[in-house]
Amino acid sequence: MLPVAGYAGLMSALQTLLSDVFGYDSFRPGQAEIIEAVTAGEDVLAILPTGAGKSLCYQLPALAREGLTVVVSPLIALMRDQVRALRSAGVAAGALTSGNTEEETEAVFAALDAGALRLLYIAPERLALGGTERLLRRAGVRMIAVDEAHCVSQWGHDFRPDYLRVGALREALGDVQMTAFTATADAETRAEIVERLFNAPPREFLSGFDRPNLYLAFQPKDRPRQQILHFVLPRRGQSGIVYAGTRNKTEALAGALRQEGINAISYHAGMEAEARREAEERFQREDGIVVCATVAFGMGVDKPDIRFVAHADLPKSIESYYQEVGRAGRDGDPADTLTLYGADDIRFRRAQIDEGLAPPDRKAADHARLNTLLALAEAPTCRRETLLGYFGEHTSGGCGGCDLCREAPERFDGTEAAQKALSTVYRTEERFGAGHLIDILLGKATEKVRARGHERLSTFGIGTEFDQRQWQTVFLQLMALDMVRPDAARHGALRLTEAARPVLRGESALRLRRDSLNRVARRPAPRAMVSDENAPLLSALKAKRRELAEAAKVPAYVIFPDRTLIEMTEHRPGSLDAMARINGVGAKKLEKFGATFLAVLTGDAPDPVHPTRRAAALDGSGDLYDALAAAQSDLVFGPDGTEKRLDCSAKLIAAIAAAKPSSQDALARIPGMDERRLARFGPTFLRVIAEH
Numbered sequence: 001m002l003p004v005a006g007y008a009g010l011m012s013a014l015q016t017l018l019s020d021v022f023g024y025d026s027f028r029p030g031q032a033e034i035i036e037a038v039t040a041g042e043d044v045l046a047i048l049p050t051g052a053g054k055s056l057c058y059q060l061p062a063l064a065r066e067g068l069t070v071v072v073s074p075l076i077a078l079m080r081d082q083v084r085a086l087r088s089a090g091v092a093a094g095a096l097t098s099g100n101t102e103e104e105t106e107a108v109f110a111a112l113d114a115g116a117l118r119l120l121y122i123a124p125e126r127l128a129l130g131g132t133e134r135l136l137r138r139a140g141v142r143m144i145a146v147d148e149a150h151c152v153s154q155w156g157h158d159f160r161p162d163y164l165r166v167g168a169l170r171e172a173l174g175d176v177q178m179t180a181f182t183a184t185a186d187a188e189t190r191a192e193i194v195e196r197l198f199n200a201p202p203r204e205f206l207s208g209f210d211r212p213n214l215y216l217a218f219q220p221k222d223r224p225r226q227q228i229l230h231f232v233l234p235r236r237g238q239s240g241i242v243y244a245g246t247r248n249k250t251e252a253l254a255g256a257l258r259q260e261g262i263n264a265i266s267y268h269a270g271m272e273a274e275a276r277r278e279a280e281e282r283f284q285r286e287d288g289i290v291v292c293a294t295v296a297f298g299m300g301v302d303k304p305d306i307r308f309v310a311h312a313d314l315p316k317s318i319e320s321y322y323q324e325v326g327r328a329g330r331d332g333d334p335a336d337t338l339t340l341y342g343a344d345d346i347r348f349r350r351a352q353i354d355e356g357l358a359p360p361d362r363k364a365a366d367h368a369r370l371n372t373l374l375a376l377a378e379a380p381t382c383r384r385e386t387l388l389g390y391f392g393e394h395t396s397g398g399c400g401g402c403d404l405c406r407e408a409p410e411r412f413d414g415t416e417a418a419q420k421a422l423s424t425v426y427r428t429e430e431r432f433g434a435g436h437l438i439d440i441l442l443g444k445a446t447e448k449v450r451a452r453g454h455e456r457l458s459t460f461g462i463g464t465e466f467d468q469r470q471w472q473t474v475f476l477q478l479m480a481l482d483m484v485r486p487d488a489a490r491h492g493a494l495r496l497t498e499a500a501r502p503v504l505r506g507e508s509a510l511r512l513r514r515d516s517l518n519r520v521a522r523r524p525a526p527r528a529m530v531s532d533e534n535a536p537l538l539s540a541l542k543a544k545r546r547e548l549a550e551a552a553k554v555p556a557y558v559i560f561p562d563r564t565l566i567e568m569t570e571h572r573p574g575s576l577d578a579m580a581r582i583n584g585v586g587a588k589k590l591e592k593f594g595a596t597f598l599a600v601l602t603g604d605a606p607d608p609v610h611p612t613r614r615a616a617a618l619d620g621s622g623d624l625y626d627a628l629a630a631a632q633s634d635l636v637f638g639p640d641g642t643e644k645r646l647d648c649s650a651k652l653i654a655a656i657a658a659a660k661p662s663s664q665d666a667l668a669r670i671p672g673m674d675e676r677r678l679a680r681f682g683p684t685f686l687r688v689i690a691e692h
C-alpha cells in the first residue's frame with residue numbers, strides 16, 4: 001500500500017490525466033482501485049462487466065509511468081480502433097498486426113527504436129514470430145496487458161491457443177508486470193487464467209457482473225423472422241447486432257431488414273476477407289447500422305453506442321450469451337436485448353456438445369453451462385437474479401430491468417403434465433423426439449404410432465387438455481430444466497435424466513410457466529436516448545460528427561461517443577469553458593472539435609481562442625483567466641497610464657488562474673512573477689482571485 005502522501009499524489013496525477021487526455025472528470029465504479037494497483041506495479045487480474053472501462057485500467061497507468069506497455073488483444077479491428085482513439089487524444093500508440101501496411105509497420109518500428117511509444121498493441125498470433133520477442137526485449141517493456149483474458153482458458157467460451165504463449169513472453173522479458181482483463185469468467189476460468197499467465201497469485205478484482213443498463217428479454221420462437229423484425233423496426237436509426245446460428249440466416253435477416261428500410265449488412269466466416277473487413281469498418285463508422293452476424297463477429301468490438309443485441313438463435317452457453325449481449329450499451333446508456341429460443345436450438349446445442357471431442361468432464365461442464373442458460377430462458381422470476389447468481393452474485397427483490405420484472409409470468413402446478421410427458425418418454429424406451437411423443441399424448445393414431453403399437457400405451461390420448469403447440473412448450477420447459485435431454489446418438493430422441501425421476505415418481509412437485517405455454521410474446525419497447533425536445537439537436541450533432549468522422553476516416557465515436565453528444569444536448573454549453581465541462585471533452589478534442597460543435601449548439605461560430613486560454617477552460621479556471629487578463633490589460637501602462645509598458649504572458653496568467661494564490665508570497669512563487677510584475681499587478685490580481 002502506498003503512503004498517504006504518495007497515494008494522494010498518485011491519484012491526483014491520474015485524475016489529471018483522466019481529465020486532460022480522456023476528458024472524464026471521474027472514474028467509473030471499480031476503475032480507481034484497479035488503476036491504482038496497476039500503476040503501483042502490482043500484477044492484476046480484473047473481471048469487469050463489458051462497458052465498465054477495462055481498457056482505461058491499463059491505458060492510464062501506461063501514461064502515468066515511463067516504459068512501454070504491450071497490449072495483447074484478439075482482433076485487428078479492435079486494435080486499430082483503440083490506437084486511432086488514443087492518437088486522437090494525443091497518446092503515442094501503435095499496433096503490429098497482419099493488417100498493417102509496410103509503411104505503418106516501419107513507422108511502429110521507428111517509434112519503438114526511438115522510445116516514443118507508450119502503448120503497443122499486438123495480436124497473440126504475432127507471438128509465434130521469432131523476432132517479436134527480441135523486438136520487445138529491446139523496446140524496454142514495463143507491462144503486459146492481456147485483453148479478453150478468458151481466451152487463455154479452455155474453460156472459457158472463446159479459447160484461443162495462441163494466448164498460451166503470453167506466459168512464456170512474460171518470462172522471456174524478465175518477469176515484467178502482468179495484468180489481465182476480461183468481462184465474463186467463472187471460477188474455473190479465473191483459476192486457469194492465473195495458472196497460465198502469472199508466476200504468483202495476482203491481486204484479483206471482481207467488480208461485479210451486473211449491467212443494469214441492459215434490458216434482458218427472452219421469447220420462445222414463434223415465426224422468429226417476424227419476431228426479429230418486430231424488435232428491430234421500432235429501433236430504426238440505432239446501431240445493433242442480430243446474431244444468428246447459420247450463414248444463410250444472417251443474409252436472410254439482413255435482406256429482410258433492408259426491405260423494411262433498415263441499414264443492415266451481414267457478416268459471417270464464409271465471406272471473403274475483404275468483405276468482412278468492409279462490414280466491420282462500416283459498422284464501426286456508420287451511425288444507425290445493424291449487422292446480422294454469426295458469432296464470428298463481435299469479440300473485441302469497441303463501438304460504445306450499440307443500442308441493442310438480438311439473438312435469432314440460442315447462444316451456446318451462458319458466458320457466450322452475456323459476452324454477446326454485453327456488446328450493447330458500453331457507453332452506460334440504456335440498451336435492449338432479446339433472445340429467441342426453441343426446441344431445435346436445444347437439440348442443436350446438446351448435439352454440439354455430445355458430438356465434440358472434449359473429454360467427458362468437459363462435456364458435463366458444457367451441458368451444465370447450457371442448462372444455466374436454459375434456466376435463464378425459462379426463469380420464473382427476475383432474469384438478472386438468475387444470471388448474476390451463476391457468476392456468484394446474489395441479489396433479491398427484482399431488477400425492474402427485465403421482461404419478467406416488467407410483467408411477472410403466471411405459474412401453475414405442472415406436475416401432472418410433466419409426469420404425462422416423462423412417462424411417455426419412458427414407455428417409448430427413450431427412442432423418439434417430441435413430435436412423436438406429442439402425437440401419443442394427443443391420441444393421434446398416425447402411421448408411425450400404429451407401426452410401433454404405441455396406440456396401446458397407457459399414455460395414449462391422456463394429454464388432450466393441451467394442444468400440440470402447448471405440449472411443445474411443456475417439452476421445451478422440461479428440456480430447459482434438463483429433465484429430458486436430446487440424444488445425438490439417437491437422432492435427437494429424448495432421454496430422461498436423473499432430474500426427472502423425483503417428478504416422475506411423485507416425490508417432488510413442479511411448477512411451469514403459463515405464459516410460455518400460451519406463447520405470450522413480450523417485446524421490450526425502445527427507450528429514447530433524449531427527450532423529444534432535444535432529439536433534433538442530437539441529430540444535428542450526430543450529423544456533424546459523421547461528417548468529421550468520414551473526413552478523418554475514423555469511427556464516429558472516436559470524435560465523440562453518443563454519451564458526450566447527449567450531455568451536450570442536455571446542458572447546451574454556450575462557451576468553450578462550458579464545453580470543457582462536458583464528459584468526454586479532453587484537451588485535444590476541445591482544441592480540435594470544440595468550436596465546431598459549439599457552432600452547432602449555438603448557431604454561431606465562436607471567436608478564436610488562444611491555446612493557453614483554451615487550456616484554462618479545461619481545468620475550470622477559464623472565467624478567472626479572463627478576469628485576470630482584463631485586470632492586467634488595465635495596468636499595462638500602470639494605474640494612471642503613464643508608466644513604461646509591462647505585461648504578463650498568457651502562460652503566466654494561466655498559471656496564476658490555475659494556482660489561485662491567496663497571498664503576496666504565494667503569488668511571488670509562481671515562475672515569471674518577478675518583483676516588477678508583483679508590484680504592479682499583485683494587489684489587483686489577489687483582489688480578483690478573492691472575488692472569484
